[in-house]
Amino acid sequence: MTAERHDPNVPGQPGLAAATIGHNLDVPAVALAVGAHPDDVEFGAGGTLAKWAAAGCRIHHLVLTDGSKGTWDPDADTAALVDIREREQIEAHRRLGGAGADAVVFCRRVDGELIADATTRSEVARVIRMVRPDVVLGHDPWKRYRLHPDHRAAGQLVCDAIVAARDPHFHRDHGLAPHRPSDLLLWEADEVDHIEDISSSLDTKLWALEAHESQFESTMHATDDAAMEQFRQRVRERGAQIGSALSMTAAEAFHRIDRL
Numbered sequence: 001m002t003a004e005r006h007d008p009n010v011p012g013q014p015g016l017a018a019a020t021i022g023h024n025l026d027v028p029a030v031a032l033a034v035g036a037h038p039d040d041v042e043f044g045a046g047g048t049l050a051k052w053a054a055a056g057c058r059i060h061h062l063v064l065t066d067g068s069k070g071t072w073d074p075d076a077d078t079a080a081l082v083d084i085r086e087r088e089q090i091e092a093h094r095r096l097g098g099a100g101a102d103a104v105v106f107c108r109r110v111d112g113e114l115i116a117d118a119t120t121r122s123e124v125a126r127v128i129r130m131v132r133p134d135v136v137l138g139h140d141p142w143k144r145y146r147l148h149p150d151h152r153a154a155g156q157l158v159c160d161a162i163v164a165a166r167d168p169h170f171h172r173d174h175g176l177a178p179h180r181p182s183d184l185l186l187w188e189a190d191e192v193d194h195i196e197d198i199s200s201s202l203d204t205k206l207w208a209l210e211a212h213e214s215q216f217e218s219t220m221h222a223t224d225d226a227a228m229e230q231f232r233q234r235v236r237e238r239g240a241q242i243g244s245a246l247s248m249t250a251a252e253a254f255h256r257i258d259r260l
Contacts (some may be wrong), residue, residue, distance in 0.1 A: 022194040022256060023246055025183060027055040028134035034062045034183075036068065036139060036154035037070065038089035039212040039219065045137045046096060046205035047198025047239070047252050053062060054201065060131050061093050061104045062124065064154050069111040079124025082108075084214050092211035096204060109146030112149065116156040122171045124161035129176040136162060140186035140255055155186065162260055180260055188256035195242055199249035202239050206232055238248050 031052055035041040041049070041061055067085035068078040086106055094100040105127055109120065128136065141155030164170035166180035176237045185194065198205065209220070210228075222228035239250030 018165040024197055025135065025185075025194075025256075027052050028057050028182075030060070030131060030133045031056045031135045031137065032060045032062060032131050032133035033129065033137040034064065034139075034154065034158045036064050036148070036150040037111065038063055038067045038085040039092070039209065039215055040151070040154075041137070042092050042096070042141070042205065042208045043214070045185065045202045045252060045254075046092075046199060046208050047250065048137070048185075048196040048199035049098075049202035050096045050208070051196070051198055054204075058259040059098045059103065060127075060133065061089065061098070062107070062127050063089055063104070064107045064109055064120070064124075064157065065111045065114050065150055066106070066108045069109050070215060070218060081214065085212070086213060088212045095208040095211055114150040114153040114157075116153045116160060119142075120157055121160045121164055122174075124157050125164035125171055126153060126174050126176065127192070128161055128165035128181070129174055129179045132179045133181050135183045135185060136181045137185045137187065137254075140189045143188050143190045146188070151188070158184070158186075166260065182258065182260065184260060185258040186257070187252070187254055189253060191255055192253040193245065194254045194256035195248075195251040196254070197243065197246075197248045197250075198218070198252050199243065202236065202250040206235060209235070 031049060033041040033045055033049060041079050053059050059076055064081045070085060071081060090101050090104050107123055136158060139151045139155035139159035141152055141159060146152060149174050162184060166178055168178045216222045219233045222231045242253045243251035
């Protein structure tokens, strides 16, 4: 029988590698999730963040681009779309259990033009030093066959900024103490070796995703109620498939780096 082929360009969760070896970190006191666009964090780690927030973790979002290309309408008012997507992201963060606007930072790089340059690395490192997360979550920059350049650049920026944030001679102009997180979890992982049980928080993940109403058509392919229910079912099925390896009802998959 032919195994299911998971499209590497579908947002969110990859197929589960047979070599999964770890699961369920201790709940961190603080977590920072860094996404290329509004909604990337919810797709990649929404269930994990919601679970941690319910257990007392303070969750933070850092969104690197303005989301201005997130529509199929060639006549869209992209300036208005940027404002809409920021409001949606703040609401999604709140639905996950976060503090809302006070815990969401927007870098506002132009959608589709994100690069892993020193200036942006400095901004991400500054946020890491300010938030002082125990766990950072982000895109896997080594994901093979991933088309979207912003996702690749966002993953590289997270990795580069962790190094910059931990080492005292990077970005001394910040005037902030260095900070070394304990763990990095990369979603859309090319090589999965860690999963988080989201059996208790899958519905919250879906609720947060549905805050991104501007993306119903372009990302979720949900133009009516029936199509939205199909989207929900796809997310549930993917979570169940990942969780089945460890008898979990639903899970999210990552590559974990813990020698930071």
